[in-house]
Amino acid sequence: RGCPSARTLVPEDNLVAMPSPLRSLLCSLLSLWGIVSTQGHPSEGWEAKKYPCVVCDSLVESLFDGQHFDEACESMQVCDFLAPHRDRVLRAFKGVPGGPKAWANASSALARDTVSRMVCEGVGLCEAVKDMAITSTGIPDVRVTPVYASKGYAYVRVSLIDDASAAEDITTTPSDLFTYSQPFRYRWTDKRLSSGLLKVAPGESTKVTIQGTDFDIYLPEEGQGTRGVIIADPCFSGKWVGCQYGSTLQTLKRITGFINAACENDRSEGGIDFWMILGDNFYDRSGELSSQFFSMLTAKAKSKIFAASPGNHDYWVGGSPLISVKGKDQFANGFMQYYAMDAEASKEDSVNFLDFSQDPSKGGLSKLKANLPSAKNFNAYFKIGNLAFISYSGAYDDKAVQPFLEEACGWLSGQGDVVNAFVIGHWNDGGLGCSNGMDVPSVRSKMESIEGCSAFGNKLKYFMGHTHCNEVTETGIGFMVAGMGMEGCGNFGIPVLDSTSASRSNQSSPKAAAAAAADGLVYYFPIQDAKDAGQGDKYNATISCFEQKGVGGCLAAGLATKWA
DSSP: OOSTTGGGTSOHHHHHHSOHHHHHHHHHHHHHHHHHOTTOOTTTTOOGGGOHHHHHHHHHHHHHTTOOHHHHHHHHTOHHHHGGGHHHHHHHHHTSTTOHHHHHTOSSGGGGHHHHHHHHHHTTSSOOOOOOOOOOOOOOEEEEEEOOGGGOSSEEEEEEEEETTSOSOOOEESTTOOSEEEEOSSSSTTEEEEEEEEEOOTTSEEEEEETTEEEEEEOOOTTOOOEEEEEOOOOOOOSSSOOTTHHHHTHHHHHHHHHHHHHHSOGGGTOOSEEEEOSOOTTOSSSHHHHHHHTTOOHHHHHSEEEEOOOHHHHOTTSSGGGOOTTTOOTTHHHHHHHOOOOGGGSSOSSSOSOOOOOTTSSSOGGGTTTOOOGGGTOEEEEETTEEEEEOOTTSOHHHHHHHHHHHHHHHTTOTTOSEEEEEOSOSSSBTTBOTTOSHHHHHHHHTTSTTTGGGGGGEEEEEOSSSOEEEEETTTEEEEOOSSSSSSOEEEEEEEEOGGGGGGGOOSHHHHHTTTOOOSEEEEEEEETTOGGGOOOHHHHHHHHHHHHHHHHTTTTSOEEOO
């Protein structure tokens, strides 16, 4: 009873039979793991009161697994928070239909979702799930991601995510577009991923047809200026984690709205070439929230180059390995298939391009991050036009990422047409599953001393999320883009990266000419501030400008602030 988590490592009968000194030593080591681990303390910066639903869900799962209430809350370090709810939770748990034993032997923890939710909603720790107003475009869920740069520039990865129970045949032009087509593995298994590399002609549009819908894919020429939108931590539902400003800021409607508007115009008319989400993508444990968001995007938005890097809530929906549920959290397995990045894992095999060697429901203790997929599924470096990007996940330690960073810097040293390079990731500081020294600012600082990156100096910059603000964190170098509905600063807007100023003299369209006065690199379109109504609501004016002039044509229209 006083040895939290021991039963996840050693069967209870063996614990009872274990000599007392050995059992005491095991318990002592377990109690110290978060302090001495090189992974960093998992609970640093984590507050149970922010995530009551996930805390309750994790507790109920532990009760189903036979743990006592006090043992379960101690192992999660949330006893102070849960103490006032103890009696009500236990009464609700004992009163589940058929009794707890009927659910304890369910074929999977996911089979207990409904009853766990019922318990937690009944005691007021989870919100009742509300139906969202989803206006689906009906466009197939297509992803176009950049290719791992060591393979060459003139390729992209094209993927389709659909229902795993859908008809086997997928119609595409070209007919051999997809070389991989399998149901998702381990998590989000109601979905199917079909994917393949596509050779493109940089600087020209390449059309593919998927399930009867045309997608025009454009990869800028190497060295050509480019433009994109980068966000992080978008939320619109409180199903698992409270989205404090989601309703006030209308985040579902407005984030999909500004992505669609930014993608509507061709690049020659001020449109964007790419967009990215840097983790905590919709705070989604089971995949339905991600599908709802992407169902509202247009074919043009889904044709643009897209990239993603995982955050703590993409591994553990509660934001910390401390309260992970081994059979239910996605541990970024759903993430890596849904966003289909062409990452380091694809170097040896571009067909079977993901590493599924770790089943998240098996392996070591989830609180020690021992069941995570390979870091190679998230390490990626690539180029878009005259910009380079180096993406990684801070959930892994230096040993898992350092060789990749050295490889990326070696590649970068040969890219003479790159004007700026960006480290992109999620965490802005340690804790909450981020390994020691693996937050984005620290990794960028580390890369300054790696041959190939060191020559870039202040042209090696970074974007990140995690703390829910949109702001410049290091003048001319670092940018946080996580003000997308979660608690925190409350600001909401559109961060834009634009490197086209060097090539604008070669553009003759009126919309391109309108951008000539905007000679910066990073811009921010403030939309609304949930904490300061006096700043007004600029959404309609900004979207109207995007539609009429393109994003590039709006940079100098008085709507955007220049960050760098």
